[in-house]
Amino acid sequence: MKSDKPRCGAKTRSGGTCQKFPLLGGKRCAKHGGGAPQVRRKNKQRLERYAVEKKVAREVQALSVDAIDGVTDPLAELQRLTTEAIHFKDALGGMVNDLEKDISTYSSDGVEHARTVIDLYGAAMDRTAKFLEVAMRHDIAGKLAAIEEAKAVAVGAVLMRTLNALNLPPEQIEKAHKIMVAEFRKQELEAADE
Known part of the structure; x- marks a missing residue:
């Protein structure tokens, strides 16, 4: 049974490709350059980066909403991505702040970890x-507010047509209209407080 793990893949003298497993975090086996000091250092960086990204991704996933199948609302999706990017940056910022607490006790592995976290934090920033530039340039918040306002107007129109279809006296329709306006405003204030 053949493993799905990647292989070294270096060209051998016989013309084939090396089927040995690469060193941990690397792309080549020890025989084909994977054991060189600079390659080992890069492998270590790659593993450290993967570990930090995985940790931060778990933290962000705990904060973010469930993924959606297919984008049906690009504005909301951009807003969600922006929020996730901010959470990712903030989680990495916390990790950078934690580095300052015990920086004097770092070994060479600790220095590599610190460098990886700081590099990831810069990329996240x-x-x-x-994301924020795109959101501002396209006035995402304004467009989302306009969509919500249009929905409210549509709901109000449906309610008014329903009241008119009930053949209520004009006084009751007017009273119902005032109550609906008050309730919509109340709902809007409650949503703004959340």
Whole structure:
């Protein structure tokens, strides 16, 4: 039974490809350059980066909403992605702050971890800035507010048509209209407080 794990893949003298497993975090086996000090260092960086990204992804996933199948509302999706990018940046920021507490006791592995966390934090800040720039440039908040307002107007129109279809006296329709307006405003204030 053949394993699905990646293989070294280096070209052998016989013309085939090496079928040995690469060193942990690497792409080549020890015989084909995977054991070189600079390669080992890069493998270690790759593993450290993977570990930090995995940890932060778990933290962000705990904060974010369930993934959706297919994007039906691109504005809401952009808003969700922006929120996730901010959470990711904040989680990495917390990790950077934690580095300061015991930086004097770092071994070479600790320095590599610190470098990885700081590099990821810088990339997360850049990514967050790009999302926020897109959101501002396209006035996402304004467009979402306009959509919600249009929905409210549509609901109000349906309710008014329903009241008119009931053949109620004009006084009762007017009273119902005032109550609906008050309830919509109350709902809007409650939503703003959340």
